[in-house]
Amino acid sequence: MQANQVHRLRVWSAVHKWTSLIATLFLLMLCITGLPLVFDDEISDWLNPPVIAEVPSGTPAPTLDTIVATALAKHPGDVMTSLGFVKDRPAVVTHSAATPRAPLSQSHRGTYDLRTGKPTDLQAQRRGPVMTFIRELHTDMFLGLAGALFLGAMALLLIVAIISGIVIYAPFMHRLAFGTVRKDRSARTTWLDLHNLLGIVTVAWLLAVSVTGAINTLHDPVADAVRADIFRMGKTYGGSAPKQLTSIDAALATAKKALPDGKLVSFFFPGAGFSTPHHYAIFARGNQPITSQLFYAALVDAETGELTRTYEMPWYAKALLLSQPLHFGDYGGLPLKIVWALFDFVTIVVLGSGLYLWIAKWRRARKSRIAIDAVQAA
Template sequence: MQRSTLKAWFLVHKWTSLVCTLFLLLLCLTGLPLVFWEEISHLTGADPEVEAAAPGAQPANIDVLVEKALAKYPGDVPLFFGWDDHSPSVYVNTGARPDTPPPEMHTAVLHQYTGEVLPAAQFNEGVMYFLYRLHTDVFVGLPGMLFLGAMALLFAVAIVSGLVLYGPFMRKLPFGTLRTGRSRRLAWLDLHNVLGVVTLGWAFVVGITGAINTLAGPLEQAWQAEQLGEFAARYQDRPRSAKLASLDAAVATARASEPDMVPAFVSFPGTGYSGNHHYGVFMHGDTPLTERLYRPVLIDAETGELTARPELPGYMTTLLLSQPLHFGDYGGMPLKILWALLDLLTIGVLVSGLYLWFKRGSTEARVTEIERSGLVGNGEAQA
């Protein structure tokens, strides 16, 4: 590689790494416990243990469950109703108005079969929610999400530039070599490169999918404006009904329209997911892949009749598929443990990179060090 080209790649790697490293440390440190959010919630009692349904028992009427949730929060209106895929429980999100933002919502958790209101913590409270907000938007909403997305893209550029920069020279050394007999800085450089190679593919995928996830809000708004706007336009002159059709019947209609899928959650009119006149029954599959791919079924909230089953656009499918790749929650505990180990190794890459920056020399000296780094192990030059 020409020295001028090497210097250019060095500067790209240096500045992309330097700008994003502290924020990536924040994301790695907060992301580690979030990988085990479900397990931590069970251990701390935030998610209650739910008794299995009695043999032959039938699920309670959904309308009755919603009424019980509203009785817990008088004055609220229903926003979302959802099913837990791992236990016989359901949740109902309520709020003061249909467009209540998530941080202001209330959540009631009920037994799907007995209708018992279960003692569960609010999803928007507690340490895990605090870590979640730090990880997703640093408590400033969409600007914070987009900023962290930009940092994730810089991280991806830093990974690629690091591979281009150090790859040709590290091939001259046996994998895993740490030249501790030379300078301390050289040993840290080797550690940085070895950990970088181990985490290379994983870190790149997690960085790119993390950047995609930060676009969830704008992508959902685009979908609502494009597809849902088309259906909402047909009802723009119709006033919102004061009395809604049976949600239990609406879900049954959605099930009949998509017999190979199961309902994941329902959005009520006015929440932004189904217009002002429809229930949005979001169906999904039951495999690790298809459970992330939703199919909205729009049910007229006044008449209870099926209105449409729009296909999700490609950008929404990409968003939904990126989420399990980012969180590693589609392969059970073994994959979560692997994600955690790779997260810890990535923290090692970031910390060693910071050390190398603090112990830096001039740019010319650093480029010379990189040029010679693959030769030192063979005794052809001195570091």
């Protein structure tokens, strides 16, 4: 090996060592907390199983106009501000308040069965306190945006560590057959071979998870940018409050024709949330594995029921929304989640073995220095 090649290898080795060391403890935390989060939906359903009562066949489904009228009758003087359609549950959550812009804490909330129109306790999937704690620790370490961005920086260090690890592993491959683990050597050599083998086997997965993890830490800034974008759209197409509201069901029918087939997410009334003073704002997800992660919106004239315009999220918001399920293996159901969990476990071994190798090397170097000092002092 030429001198310049040796020098480059030493530089890459130093980069790999220090990027790995700086990020290892945090990455271990992320991998350990990420393991149960891969099965977040399954654990939440197990701890809080949904109880969906049967409805006799032939029961006529009520209109949303009827449900809204029922909700408003309970709170005279209120105006409806929004409807939220419960994911994977036949229910809608209503919010009403004295004014369209009233804080959420001052609104009246109700949940109604879409099949019967009656009040129900059928709620969205609920995450227990333990899983909530684990998720917050994993996403921002309870430090908000600052914690999320810090973990994003750790993810970037992991990417550098992975790339540098590939570079220094290449010459190692010339000396040994792929998959060789020298069990007849010292424990440190055995763990070095395992560290290299497991690291190179999981390299593609590690890159995918680290890149999507870094993107996910930008959730709050991206959400703020999209919110500002929608508000700007609202100002462009704003107007006076409608003299009379058109049918909610008719507005939904108009929006469905303009948006990709999928599931309704939310419905904002004029002057509330993401709507304009004159429009209904209707949000939905697509019905394909990819589009189901994305939001689409439509502005419908609340007085005439005519479509004003549709809204599609910008590329950076799409990148974020598509990276979130990929980060946790939530694209292919339970089989893919199991694969993700296995890779996560292997990564814990890779990180732990890397930490062990550094400590073992540091101890050996320390013993050598002590022995040299003792000889020099004699």
